[in-house]
Amino acid sequence: MALGKDYATQECSIASALEVIGERWTLLVIRDAFYGVRRYNDFLVHLGIPRAVLASRLQALTAQGILEKRRYQESPPRDEYVLTDRGIALWPTLRALGLWGREHLTKRRLRIFRHAACGTELGPYSDCPACGTVVAVPDVEVVPGPDLSRDPADPVSRALLKPKRLLRPVEVEPA
Amino acid sequence: MALGKDYATQECSIASALEVIGERWTLLVIRDAFYGVRRYNDFLVHLGIPRAVLASRLQALTAQGILEKRRYQESPPRDEYVLTDRGIALWPTLRALGLWGREHLTKRRLRIFRHAACGTELGPYSDCPACGTVVAVPDVEVVPGPDLSRDPADPVSRALLKPKRLLRPVEVEPA
DNA sequence: GATTGTTGGTTCAATGAGCGAACCGACTGG
DNA sequence: CCAGTCGGTTCGCTCATTGAACCAACAATC
Numbered sequence: 001m002a003l004g005k006d007y008a009t010q011e012c013s014i015a016s017a018l019e020v021i022g023e024r025w026t027l028l029v030i031r032d033a034f035y036g037v038r039r040y041n042d043f044l045v046h047l048g049i050p051r052a053v054l055a056s057r058l059q060a061l062t063a064q065g066i067l068e069k070r071r072y073q074e075s076p077p078r079d080e081y082v083l084t085d086r087g088i089a090l091w092p093t094l095r096a097l098g099l100w101g102r103e104h105l106t107k108r109r110l111r112i113f114r115h116a117a118c119g120t121e122l123g124p125y126s127d128c129p130a131c132g133t134v135v136a137v138p139d140v141e142v143v144p145g146p147d148l149s150r151d152p153a154d155p156v157s158r159a160l161l162k163p164k165r166l167l168r169p170v171e172v173e174p175a
Numbered sequence: 176m177a178l179g180k181d182y183a184t185q186e187c188s189i190a191s192a193l194e195v196i197g198e199r200w201t202l203l204v205i206r207d208a209f210y211g212v213r214r215y216n217d218f219l220v221h222l223g224i225p226r227a228v229l230a231s232r233l234q235a236l237t238a239q240g241i242l243e244k245r246r247y248q249e250s251p252p253r254d255e256y257v258l259t260d261r262g263i264a265l266w267p268t269l270r271a272l273g274l275w276g277r278e279h280l281t282k283r284r285l286r287i288f289r290h291a292a293c294g295t296e297l298g299p300y301s302d303c304p305a306c307g308t309v310v311a312v313p314d315v316e317v318v319p320g321p322d323l324s325r326d327p328a329d330p331v332s333r334a335l336l337k338p339k340r341l342l343r344p345v346e347v348e349p350a
Numbered sequence: 351g352a353t354t355g356t357t358g359g360t361t362c363a364a365t366g367a368g369c370g371a372a373c374c375g376a377c378t379g380g
Numbered sequence: 381c382c383a384g385t386c387g388g389t390t391c392g393c394t395c396a397t398t399g400a401a402c403c404a405a406c407a408a409t410c
Contacts, residue, residue, distance in 0.1 A: 007203075010222075011285055011324055011332075014206050014269060017276030022199065024368075028182075031189050040387050047185075050369050055388060076377040078386070086279050092299070093275055094189060096268040101192030104261050110186055124267070125300045149186055157186075174385095199397080215358050225398050230359060251406040253357070349356090 020064050021090070025049050029057050030087060031094055033067065035142065035160055036170035038080035046156035066090070083167065091137050091166075092126065099124055109145035116141040116165055140166045195239050196265070200224050204232050205262060206269055208242065210317065210335055211345035213255035221331035241265070258342065266312050266341075270301055284320035291316040291340055315341045 007015045007022075021027055028047055037043055043054055058081055061067040066087040069079045095113075102108070114121050115128035115135045122128060128135050143163040144150075152158055159172045182190045182197075196202055203222055212218055218229055233256055236242040241262040244254045270288075277283070289296050290303040290310045297303060303310050318338040319325075327333055334347045 010203070011327070012203075012206070012273075013276030013281045013283075013285060014273040015203060015276075016280045017272045018202060020276075020280065022197075022202070024197065027193060027197070028185070028187075028190060031187070041385085044387095051388070052370095052390085053368065076386075089275055089279060093268060093271040096271045097192045098187075098189040100264055100268055101188030101190075101195075104264060105191040105195065106188045108188075110188060152186070216356080219358090225400095226359070227361085227399090228397065251357075 021066070023057070023060075025053055026057055026061065027094070027097075029054070029061065030066065030083070030090055033081065033083045033087065034091065034094065034137070034166050036164060036166070036168050037156060038082055038169055039078075040081075042156050042170070042172055043081075045154045061087075080169075088137050088167070095124075095126055108147035110148045112143050112145045114141045114143060115139065137166050138168075142166060196241070198232070198235075200228055201232050201236065202269070202272075204229070204236065205241065205258070205265055208256065208258045208262065209266065209269065209312075209341050211339060211341070211343050212331060213257055213344055214253075215256075217331050217345070217347055218256075220329045236262075255344075263312050263342070267301065270299075274299055283322035285323045287318050287320045289316045289318060290314065312341050313343075317341060 007019045010016075021030065025047065028049075029043060032043055032046055037046060040054065040058070043049065043058075044051060047054070049057075058067065058069075062069050062081065064086075065084055067081045068084050069081055072078055072080050102110070112121055113126070115131060116139050118128065118130050119141075120128050120130040122135060122140065126135050126137075126140065127133065141163055142160075142165070144161050148161075150161070152161075155172050155174075156170065159170045164170065182194045185191075196205065200222065203224075204218060207218055207221055212221060215229065215233070218224065218233075219226065222229070224232075233242065233244075237244050237256065239261075240259055242256045243259050244256055247253055247255050277285070287296055288301070290306060291314050293303065293305050294316075295303050295305040297310060297315065301310050301312075301315065302308065316338055317335075317340070319336050323336075325336070327336075330347050330349075331345065334345045339345065
């Protein structure tokens with residue numbers, strides 16, 4: 001919220017959190033990072049976000065230590081943005097938000113999250129009902145649900161149709 | 176948010192959720208509702224939110240079925256806003272967000288959430304470590320933590336210094 | 351019965367953030 | 381040499397947010 005003044009006066013960790021991740025688009029950028037999106041252009045086409053806004057969000061998230069900018073080739077110089085531990089710690093929030101949206105708004109099963117080790121669908125707290133443990137983020141597998149469109153327009157969405165683990169880089173085939 | 180166009184094209188329950196509760200101030204209004212704030216003026220002084228924005232948010236949340244407008248006296252006609260079941264279902268999201276903010280940003284214990292029945296501090300998923308159950312929202316007690324200021328300026332914050340259960344109306348003493 | 355205060359708003363001008371389109375520099379591949 | 385890609389920046393336009401002022405319905409006080 002643009003560091004809008006007023007949240008600061010709230011003595012509240014929720015307000016502090018919103019100060020950092022509460023702006024428009026920010027949480028969707030982070031969601032995409034969990035799905036393995038790492039590059040400027042992939043965020044761009046997948047989110048349909050204005051370029052200037054994306055640049056601003058990536059910079060802010062990097063400054064906050066939620067994303068890390070990492071050089072992955074030298075010539076031409078190219079960077080990718082990956083979640084830090086602090087960013088990964090947002091998973092329970094995203095999970096709770098997605099579950100609420102699914103149950104109270106969309107009522108569709110768009111994506112299913114499973115324990116990669118055993119294939120069991122995760123409980124609301126990213127727990128594996130079969131193994132009785134809380135599943136770490138890298139061990140979560142995302143698979144398309146029955147209500148997800150099978151032929152999306154953009155290449156990133158198409159790449160995300162393949163089952164994959166969270167955080168693993170998505171493989172976008174060049175147009 | 177603002178029903179900005181683009182979230183709509185995302186096939187994602189997180190995006191849908193953000194469409195509804197992602198605007199500036201919205202989640203803080205909901206947080207206050209959990210804390211027992213119910214009246215226009217109490218939201219106003221506690222949040223320091225512009226009047227027009229508060230009116231707009233309350234109306235939107237009511238339209239979405241997250242808050243319910245309820246007449247509590249006839250003359251003069253006065254309404255209060257209380258959380259519906261759909262609103263109460265946002266508790267895990269708020270809890271996750273607050274925990275993240277506390278651990279990665281503020282690093283202070285501002286408020287402590289306990290199981291009212293046994294007094295045990297809640298785990299990250301609103302579970303009671305002592306009883307081994309997930310604690311329902313009305314059974315959660317909020318008490319001020321060691322790092323919370325003891326003499327806040329506004330009367331609502333002052334009223335919230337008393338331990339109380341979530342959702343129970345806060346008793347603000349008239350100025 | 352006139353005045354003041356409380357509650358819950360609406361209206362207004364000024365500012366700031368988001369938007370889409372255009373542009374740009376560094377490089378690659380043909 | 382030319383076209384194309386990637387990761388941005390710049391530029392107007394529009395729309396949302398802000399803070400201050402105003403307002404209507406009533407209650408309590410003088």
